[in-house]
Amino acid sequence: MTISGFTMVRNATKLYYPIRQAITSILPLVDEFIVALGDCDPDDHTLEEIRSIGSDKIRIIHTTWDLEKYPRGMEHAHQTDIAREACKGDWLFYVQSDEVVHEEDLPASGNAARSYYTTPPSKGCYSNTGISGRLRSLHHLSCLVC
Numbered sequence: 001m002t003i004s005g006f007t008m009v010r011n012a013t014k015l016y017y018p019i020r021q022a023i024t025s026i027l028p029l030v031d032e033f034i035v036a037l038g039d040c041d042p043d044d045h046t047l048e049e050i051r052s053i054g055s056d057k058i059r060i061i062h063t064t065w066d067l068e069k070y071p072r073g074m075e076h077a078h079q080t081d082i083a084r085e086a087c088k089g090d091w092l093f094y095v096q097s098d099e100v101v102h103e104e105d106l107p108a109s110g111n112a113a114r115s116y117y118t119t120p121p122s123k124g125c126y127s128n129t130g131i132s133g134r135l136r137s138l139h140h141l142s143c144l145v146c
Contacts, residue, residue, distance in 0.1 A: 001117050003110075004089030005030035008079035009097035010038030010065060012046040017097045020049050023058065025100040026093055029110055033058045036083035038065045061086055090117065 005026045012019035023033055037060050040046050050060060063082055070078045084092060091113045095101060101109075 001091070001114060002031040002089040003029055003091045003093060003113055004087035005033040005093045005095060006035070006080075006083040006087050007033075007095050007097050008036035008038070008063075008076065008083050009046060010079075011040050011044045012097050013049050014041060014044040014046075018100065019046060019097050020053060021100050022095050022097050023050065023053060023055075025103070026095050026106075027053075027055055027057055028103075029101075029106045030057060030093060031089055032087070034083045034086045035060045036063050036079045036086075037061065038063050038079060059086070 005023075007019075007022060009017065009019055023035070027033060033055070035050060035058065037047060037050070039062075047060070050058060061082060063079060065075050065079065067075055069075075080094070084094070093101075093109070
């Protein structure tokens with residue numbers, strides 16, 4: 001059983017988003033962490049901030065935001081989908097770039113993933129049949145176990 005973490009972000013350091021803390025908060029739980037990194041402004045240092053974490057679990061996908069094609073916040077959903085679709089794990093854990101996972105919640109999330117690996121709970125998680133019938137969302141599952 002493997003767990004993928006993922007997020008999307010653009011201009012995190014310029015906007016004072018805690019992207020480093022968001023990613024490092026979930027790294028102990030995941031086997032990989034996917035970042036859909038939008039085309040940042042020249043005075044932003046998000047790429048350097050993510051690279052400075054120094055984890056081989058992190059995979060960055062460089063993306064271009066198209067706010068004309070995806071207006072009114074829909075680009076956020078599009079970018080999230082890009083990161084989600086790149087995940088290879090059996091379970092997915094979505095962390096927004098301004099969120100952190102409390103270290104005390106990591107064991108419960110991992111235990112839930114192992115416990116429900118073959119039999120998912122009736123609510124609070126979903127199957128992502130577009131990638132694999134076994135993919136489920138730990139972000140929602142963690143709400144059940146906390």
